[in-house]
Amino acid sequence: MDKKFDLLSTIEYGGCSAKLPAGLLSQVLSKLPVASDPRLLVDVDTHDDAGVYKINEETALIFTTDFFPPICSDGYEFGEIAAANSLSDVYAMGGKPLMALNLMMFSQEKIPLEVFSEILKGGFDKVSEAGALIVGGHTINDHPPKYGLAVVGTVHPDQLITNAGALPNEILVLTKALGTGALVSGEKNGLSSSDDYRRALKQMKHLNKNGAAVAVKYGVRCMTDMTGFGLAGHALKMAEASKVSFRIRSPHLPLLPGAYQVYEKGSIPGATFRNQEFTGEQVHYTRGVDYNLKMLLHDAQTSGGLLMSVNPDHVSALIEELNRVDPELSATVIGEVIPESPRRLYIE
């Protein structure tokens, strides 16, 4: 083989985020019986990031999974990003990942086998960086390929962070910049510079490990991570679960360099429109909110940052510490929690 295999070539041109629309998913899930047990500390009810099961007074088990088709060309990088994304759910609950299983869909007839091993290597290295162990996995023949992890972690039941504990007057902090969906779309359509695209990949590989540790240290009770439903979708679920509303200041949103320009040129992925349709009437925009920012609020994130609701007295110290432990990220205050109002999100 003279040329390196391009994983992005396996997915539909201009393909949008692979996640089912949130509205459709709720519709299906609402018809299924809900597991109920006093030992379940977090179930599907609040649309949280993972299930949490209390084993005893000291330990609760966090259980989660995530997988998706390639979002970059290189197998090793795809493995790293998919693994960082899967591990993130454990971090978002304030926990530590312990073990992971590989979930792989791969067709050896269509893709050279070495790409398979590169993906697994990327996943292995990222899981090691997280201090967890890969203990096996499962592969089936399928095309285009998909990869991710099932992860178990633990947390002390008293330190569990859910998406249901935000209180009015707390401050909303986002740990990573938005726009990974935009820059992947820009890359596919030849509209983002390679520097900007590389920066997005780098951010996606970045574990939410340090961010979560800082949140735990400052007693954060409410947190979630940014993935396919975009900032607006995940913030909406967090506000809903917490029975509050959020006020978000769009000019303060941290954006990856180049993401705004990709949207400005019209390269807005279909997932963004689907996410916007889902948040719909539950969001109010003041006049003058920039159209591209409104859409970037709905940009599907891969291995996105943590959104945390922080006690106002701790904000400056928390931001300072986040910037110290993760200087390559850009932790930012994006808004605040307000009492439950007729709409969930107020964007200005």
Place this chain on the structure above:
Amino acid sequence: MKILDTKGLLCPQPLIMLKEAMLGLNKGEKIKVETDNETSLKNLLSYLKDQGVEPEVSNSGAVFTLLAIKPEKDLTASDPAIYCTTDISTDYVVSIKGERMGDGDPELGRVLMETFVNNLKLQEQLPSHVVLYNSGVKLAMKQSPVCSSLTELEELGTRIMLCGTCIDHYGLQYDIAVGMISNMVVITETLASAGNILSP
């Protein structure tokens, strides 16, 4: 009239083409877009609606045709910083400190306030914010006669802000129909940064 043939192209290619073409059009000029992709059609419509354009859509077989007119207001806004700067000279905040307008006969005051709020939405220049405090918060409750006018204003992008302490004081937590519950920090900040304040 400019014609864009996006048949056979997948999302987001048609939107990229439409945004580019719109930039080259004069205000009031017509554009026709053809697409055979339903997702793209939906996204194009969503984009245009956000720009205040109401396009006509027709279809023959699997091909959809969309007819739109470039609006008078500027579509570009490529720099969010410029976009977000408020124009001090025309920007104004309405500050409503009670459910009645003026002193004197309470019934008269109620009627005047109702007429005032109903007229707000008819102004050519709409307020950026309407701040409601003390018994003014009652205007945003389900049973208020101006509740629908305030809702219309909110739909038009005006931020309706309610004083949370006042809502608690009057025990109205479960009657709120419109507006964002706020506190004195935000209300003070909003009033202090307003270009003009209108207080009936």
